[in-house]
Amino acid sequence: xxxxxxIAHSGSAVGSLALAGCGPVPPTKRTSLVxxxxxxxxxxxxxxxxLTSSGNGTHAPFxxxxxxxxxxxxxxDDGRDAIAVIAVDFIGYDNAILGPGRNFTAELxxxxxxxxxxxxxxxxxxxxxSHSTPETIGLTPFREVRGVPEWLENHLGELAATVIEAWxxxxxxxxxxxxxxxxxxxxxxxxxxxxxxxxxQGPLPAPEDVAVPWRLDEELNILHFERDNxxxxxxxxxxxxxxxxxxxxxxxxxxxxxxxxxxxxRELPGAVCLFTNGCAxxxxxxxxxxxxxDVQTIGATLGRAALGxxxxxxxxxxxxxxxxxxxLTLVPRECLPAKTPVLSRLAKKLAEGPLRAEVQAMRLGPxxxxxxxxxxxxxxxxxxxxxxxxxxxxxxxxxxGYFPIRRAYDEGGYEASVGAWSRVAPGSAERLEAAxxxxxxxxxxxxxxx
Numbered sequence: 001x002x003x004x005x006x007i008a009h010s011g012s013a014v015g016s017l018a019l020a021g022c023g024p025v026p027p028t029k030r031t032s033l034v035x036x037x038x039x040x041x042x043x044x045x046x047x048x049x050x051l052t053s054s055g056n057g058t059h060a061p062f063x064x065x066x067x068x069x070x071x072x073x074x075x076x077d078d079g080r081d082a083i084a085v086i087a088v089d090f091i092g093y094d095n096a097i098l099g100p101g102r103n104f105t106a107e108l109x110x111x112x113x114x115x116x117x118x119x120x121x122x123x124x125x126x127x128x129x130s131h132s133t134p135e136t137i138g139l140t141p142f143r144e145v146r147g148v149p150e151w152l153e154n155h156l157g158e159l160a161a162t163v164i165e166a167w168x169x170x171x172x173x174x175x176x177x178x179x180x181x182x183x184x185x186x187x188x189x190x191x192x193x194x195x196x197x198x199x200x201q202g203p204l205p206a207p208e209d210v211a212v213p214w215r216l217d218e219e220l221n222i223l224h225f226e227r228d229n230x231x232x233x234x235x236x237x238x239x240x241x242x243x244x245x246x247x248x249x250x251x252x253x254x255x256x257x258x259x260x261x262x263x264x265x266r267e268l269p270g271a272v273c274l275f276t277n278g279c280a281x282x283x284x285x286x287x288x289x290x291x292x293x294d295v296q297t298i299g300a301t302l303g304r305a306a307l308g309x310x311x312x313x314x315x316x317x318x319x320x321x322x323x324x325x326x327x328l329t330l331v332p333r334e335c336l337p338a339k340t341p342v343l344s345r346l347a348k349k350l351a352e353g354p355l356r357a358e359v360q361a362m363r364l365g366p367x368x369x370x371x372x373x374x375x376x377x378x379x380x381x382x383x384x385x386x387x388x389x390x391x392x393x394x395x396x397x398x399x400x401g402y403f404p405i406r407r408a409y410d411e412g413g414y415e416a417s418v419g420a421w422s423r424v425a426p427g428s429a430e431r432l433e434a435a436x437x438x439x440x441x442x443x444x445x446x447x448x449x450x
Contacts (some may be wrong), residue, residue: 240278
């Protein structure tokens with residue numbers, strides 16, 4: 001489909017949204033869990049650009065589609081409260097991507113709330129952070145490409161329609177949860193060496209050459225939902241590793257998260273499998289910008305691990321739903337007068353307005369999770385797990401670039417260097433962590449906002 005044909009048909013998702021949302025559904029009066037799931041293909045036209053360089057602020061059109069992109073939504077409703085998670089095979093969402101005075105996540109939530117009884121702050125928008133996807137994190141003149149503004153409006157409608165469809169698909173369900181360790185996929189990419197250098201990829205350095213100890217989060221967290229008759233309904237996976245296997249390849253691809261979810265859905269007919277990424281700001285896959293054989297291998301490793309664990313999971317009886325969100329205005333990096341293209345792009349991003357971040361926590365029975373915007377480091381995720389989170393979701397409800405831990409600013413390196421991709425001041429990651437702990441205390445307590 002070319003631009004003219006696409007724009008002529010760009011109202012299709014909005015039309016489907018209007019059809020799906022014929023008015024809010026009355027609140028239920030139950031105490032048991034009902035669950036809804038939905039999946040929608042959102043593969044873009046090839047002319048929609050993908051990111052080719054964050055440092056240079058460049059993008060390019062795709063050449064072909066290797067595998068389709070999907071939005072997958074999950075709704076959990078206990079009769080008193082309800083929450084929704086939508087996981088999208090995209091790199092992320094800059095909330096300013098729609099233009100001045102608009103907010104992508106807020107508009108998605110308003111559309112959903114208008115056709116359901118979901119509260120706006122009970123909706124989580126998460127991106128898998130796969131890189132061979134449209135450049136929706138705002139590091140390039142993406143909106144200036146002819147046809148992109150119209151495509152974005154249509155895309156927003158598609159995402160809202162997916163959540164609304166999941167809401168309308170709710171049925172009684174049983175919930176299961178578990179965790180398994182999956183090694184050999186993730187690689188810490190900021191290993192500080194005694195010689196002052198940084199090890200980012202390839203073979204791991206010898207322990208005696210490492211200056212600062214490092215850790216990975218190799219837990220694969222699984223939420224599994226079955227219908228009352230035992231038929232599979234939905235699976236939610238959470239793992240921590242940058243989906244950069246297909247990075248810089250000019251072919252649309254959901255990378256390893258897409259391969260993993262496709263495998264699970266194939267083996268569990270009728271199920272929708274969502275993938276959420278963890279705090280992967282400083283964690284890559286072991287393969288970077290290689291080829292699609294590696295995409296399939298890594299995805300299959302995760303998918304098989306999830307399927308193998310499902311057999312061991314037992315349902316849990318307590319299925320109360322809770323949610324809590326809090327907003328923060330963050331301090332930006334010091335941006336000297338723009339004398340270089342990098343500083344000029346940073347100044348342009350900072351001029352769009354305050355750096356507003358949202359930290360969100362959700363709970364289903366004994367399982368709770370925290371979502372953070374942008375790209376937090378694995379250390380932040382591990383700290384939140386230590387504070388009581390079952391898992392942590394990055395790249396959620398907006399994208400504000402990297403959130404390096406405090407020491408990383410002194411160490412330097414790409415993630416902590418001044419640029420549009422790293423625009424928050426030191427201490428921002430620690431503020432997100434503290435806010436996440438506060439939200440956890442609420443959802444793991446009464447489950448009600450104070």
